[in-house]
Amino acid sequence: MRMRGWIIIVALFALQPFGHAADSAAADVDTYVEKFNPDIFALDADQHPVYAQKNAFSSPASDIARDVADNNWFNLLVFLPFLILPQVLLLVVIFKFRDRGDGRKPATFMTNHKLELAWTAIPCLALVIVSVPVWTLLYKMELPPANIDTNNPNQATIVKVTGKQFSWMYEYKHENISIGSDAASMQEPLILVHGRAVLLNFTSIDVNHAWWVPAFGVKKDSFKGRFTNTWFTPTVSGVFKGQCAELCGQGHGIMFVSAVVVEPAEFEVYKKLQKHRADTFKIWSLIQQEPGVTASDADMQTAIAKYFEKDASEERRFALRYWIASNFTSLRRKPQDQVLHNDINSTYMSKRDRLEHLIAAVPTVNPAESVE
Ligand SMILES: [Cu+2]
Known part of the structure; x- marks a missing residue:
């Protein structure tokens, strides 16, 4: 109540x-x-509170970004032993088998099949273990789960995103809104709703582009004559900045992406x-x-x-x-x-x-x- x-x-x-x-x-x-209509060109972005959330790992701003961050930590956990173990072994060998000046000869054996099998099989197993949640997440990123009714504008925002040299056009399906350029012919932000899933359909009218906002944990290529899609649910309100992530020509560096979650x-x-x-x-x-x-x-x-x-x-x-x-x-x-x-x-x-x-x-x- x-x-x-x-x-x-x-x-x-x-x-x-x-x-x-x-x-x-x-x-x-x-x-x-x-x-x-926030100023996405502000240079002192770090001092601007609206740009607080910038990174999928330190401050995920969507459910997908949270999954990406969790996945990253899991991968790190699996791979960390492979980083630490050789360093420890190296130190052991350096100190234990150092030349003590007592005339002992070092061992000269060449192969150890069991050991070689182990150091091939264990990393392979690690890759298999890591691939399971990674593939699951990659599939999850494609389409929203069935419990989200994408025909209901209160549950999902559907936006067609068209890349062009060097800006983005956004067409909201349910809301019948088309945006892209402001009065100064500069990129307009995509306005999203806090807690409401957003389904993005990408295409391009010229070369390849990629829509990327790190804090949302998504990066998707857009191609001419093809549709790709991704979705996420924004979990933090604020202004989020991104960048076209596919080298697309002279203006690629200023092909920004920005989104405001309201x-x-x-x-x-x-x-x-x-x-x-x-x-x-x-x-x-x-x-x-x-x-x-x-x-x-x-x-x-x-x-x-x-x-x-x-x-x-x-x-x-x-x-x-x-x-x-x-x-x-x-x-x-x-x-x-x-x-x-x-x-x-x-x-x-x-x-x-x-x-x-x-x-x-x-x-x-x-x-x-x-x-x-
Ligand atoms: Cu581009």
């Missing part, structure tokens, strides 16, 4: 931007921009934001133009009126604010020519303010029934 209470409180908190307290939305907007209630917010995204493009193209170019009030009002024609709900207002703020965040982060950079940095807050005023002039009309 206590657990359920907490879940409701957390959910109410997370869904607040679509509730009545929309006036404090500016702060909420920035909170969500930080959550769904709570279920936050994912609901994300879905709603995505639903309105395409409709905000027109307004964005008016707001952000060449340095020094400003859209007229009449043009802005027309575009905003058109945007709110569908509905003028809190949800839709919040989505517009969110996408404009998120787009500016992406642009400000991208290295670009100095004139454009200075222009964006000196004008983006006043542009956001102008938008706030224009939105405020449109009366809020929440739709009678929610359009899901």
Whole structure:
């Protein structure tokens, strides 16, 4: 019961931007921009708390990563004697059979069939022992277990991942969301749900790539004309970084992978934001133009009126604010020519303010029934 209470409180908190307290939305907007659009190019990643989980062995962030880490420790345990035993024998021989100056002759025998058989058979046996859990895990990585209903969006997120020189496109099957590039043509993160299985189907539209996030314990090749797949359940919330792991051309080094693991209630917010995204493009193209170019009030009002024609709900207002703020965040982060950079940095807050005023002039009309 206590657990359920907490879940409701957390959910109410997370869904607040679509509730009545929309006036404090500016702060909420920035909170969500930080959550769904983190700076994956931050160089001081170690000092950034969101990058805390980086390694499958020291801090596994999925069930599969946990298995990979356990498997690694098991292998180490099996192979450790092979590392230690020769060192011990070497020390014994060095000290026990050293030349004591008493004229003793060393032994000169050449073969010992029993010994040779043993040192061939025992390592072979060790490899067989290690291969059993390894093969089991490799098969487990391919498809989720039968008790996870992949047709149920609350149990599994299915994403088609398409690699291309030099970025990733993500298509969410149940949620009908397509993402890939942000307003600055930079890679967008894959948004995943804490505790919800994710099934990834990989392909490529050009050369071979490999999707790799160490903390999730998965690395999968993507090929043109073929599908490969893997799955895992994120067990830690936060931002996770990866990298294309197949040399795919000139931009391979900057072909990043990033994922944000959020709570279920936050994912609901994300879905709603995505639903309105395409409709905000027109307004964005008016707001952000060449340095020094400003859209007229009449043009802005027309575009905003058109945007709110569908509905003028809190949800839709919040989505517009969110996408404009998120787009500016992406642009400000991208290295670009100095004139454009200075222009964006000196004008983006006043542009956001102008938008706030224009939105405020449109009366809020929440739709009678929610359009899901
Ligand atoms: Cu690549």
